[in-house]
Amino acid sequence: MKRWPNLLQPLNNLAQLLWWSLLILPVAVLTGSASALFLWSLDRVTHIHWTHPHLLFALPIAGGLVGLLYHHLGKNSDRGNNLLIDEIHQPGGGVPARMAPLVLIATLITHLFGGSAGREGTAVQMGGSLAGLLSRMFRVGPDTRRLMLMGGIAAGFGAVFGTPLTGAVFAMEVLFIGRIQYDALIPVLIASIIGDATCTAWGIHHTVYHLEVAPDAGLRAAFHPLLLAKVALAAILFGLAARLFTTLTHATQSLFARRIAYPPLRPVIGGLLVIAMVYLLGTRDYLGLGVDNPDPNAVSITSSFQPDGAHTWSWLWKTLFTAVTLGSGFKGGEVTPLFYIGATLGHSLGLLLQEPVALFASLGFIAVFAGAANTPLACTLMGIELFGSHYGVSFGLACFIAYHSSGPTGIYHAQRLAVPKNRS
Missing domain, CATH: 1.10.3080.10 (Clc chloride channel)
Incomplete structure (x- = not known):
């Protein structure tokens, strides 16, 4: 029985x-x-x-x-x-x-x-x-x-x-x-x-990102130690960029809360700061979603996959614009700006390391998000779903290292710590 x-x-x-x-x-x-x-x-x-x-x-x-x-x-x-x-x-x-x-x-x-x-x-x-x-x-x-x-x-x-x-x-x-x-x-x-x-x-179409792979390249990229070493180096910087975004956004939110007692006034001041930054930098490239732009000379996520599609410090300016916008009380997500930050930083690192810009833009796209949200496995899968499986090993390497190097916290305060990244 x-x-x-x-x-x-x-x-x-x-x-x-x-x-x-x-x-x-x-x-x-x-x-x-x-x-x-x-x-x-x-x-x-x-x-x-x-x-x-x-x-x-x-x-x-x-x-x-x-x-x-x-x-x-x-x-x-x-x-x-x-x-x-x-x-x-x-x-x-x-x-x-x-x-x-x-x-x-x-x-x-x-x-x-x-x-x-x-x-x-x-x-x-x-x-x-x-x-x-x-x-x-x-x-x-x-x-x-x-x-x-x-x-x-x-x-x-x-x-x-x-x-x-x-x-x-x-x-x-x-x-x-x-x-x-x-x-x-x-x-x-x-x-x-x-x-x-x-x-x-309902008829909604998503942005298609192009990461060119030779037709006879196979399902998985060949093992290239030097390329993977460069990916690992870039991943550390992606993790640090994620940490900078997290720290700056939380600090901006805390600063607005301490200095401005009346909550509805905070995004008013934030809006004025955004306008000031636009005129100080002389560009509107860092406004809005940033996925694409009707101006062919503007920096966007899609342009970052092209050899001349971003500037050296585009990732930093987008970090500042987003930290002020969200930290002051405007609404929206952090993820697409993180894609922008990662793609533009990856663009710059691809040029510096003399590797394909589109590959490193795609690595930054997912790895900065992995570090900021503490979700390396999900972001590795995102890389495969958006860019294909050919560089899957590089995607995983970039996301896991960025996660490890992004610090003990992330963009979500409510996450519980189950296993510390660094046990020491």
Whole structure:
């Protein structure tokens, strides 16, 4: 008789997995649809800003509006991704449904008027907010609610970048530094795949990045010790760049909080600083999302893959613009600016090390993010999903070394330390 529980346990596990997967489906479909709406709207407001560059002068007013929205309506939504991570670790006050529309509106305002921000935070927060709403509607327990929140993160990330495998691993890897939560593997994978498929079904197309590989090169690059040594050296610098971004963004946020008591006033001052930096540098290349630009001479992520597509210090200026924008209270994500920082730094290192610029731009693209978010495995998969598997070993080497050299913390305060990077 004692054998029956052992025989029934796999069936119970399968039934639980099917139940979780069914609950994840509406989360994924809603999140994928919300991400499609967001990406379509973001494309529209970005083009409006390009055709009406004078909108930059209203950035302080836009910042005041964003600040007032969150001050009076935000509740705890202002904590963004950190709120989601905390709720997964330790359920508390819940994720408010208002987070989704607030972050959508605030991010579009930020980009319409030229703030330097990304898009991952918006998609992830919308996914988490919708997952929280559905978990309350379905009246599920804490463990199931935790999985639904992770599914919302995975679906949002996978949909906004068109990288479903990365989205699934990111949702598991981002919770802890040094450990992955594999108990949610199947639900988050389903969520990310369905979220991405739903977003694509709405007609959304993602940026295609070109990393040229010879037709007869095979699936994997040949072993070249000198090239891998250069990749390792560059990865250390990518990790240090991630650490600089993290430190500067957190320090800017703390400085604004200490010096300006009234929160809605902080993005007003931040907007004025962004305008001042534009005129001090004499360029608008570091405004907005930065993926591409209608000006063929402007620096962008896509231009960084070309031999003359970036300047030596482009990565540093983007770091400063983004730290001021996000640190003062504007909304958006950190990830796309990190892509920009990494790609432009990789461009400069490729020239310095006399290696293909596109390869080192792609390495920086994923490795700076790996170091800042403490998600080296997810970023390695992102490199393969975006650029192909030929340089997969280089992608892994760059992400793991950047992670190790980026310091003990990252862009998400709520991450828990499971395994220290340096045990000494």
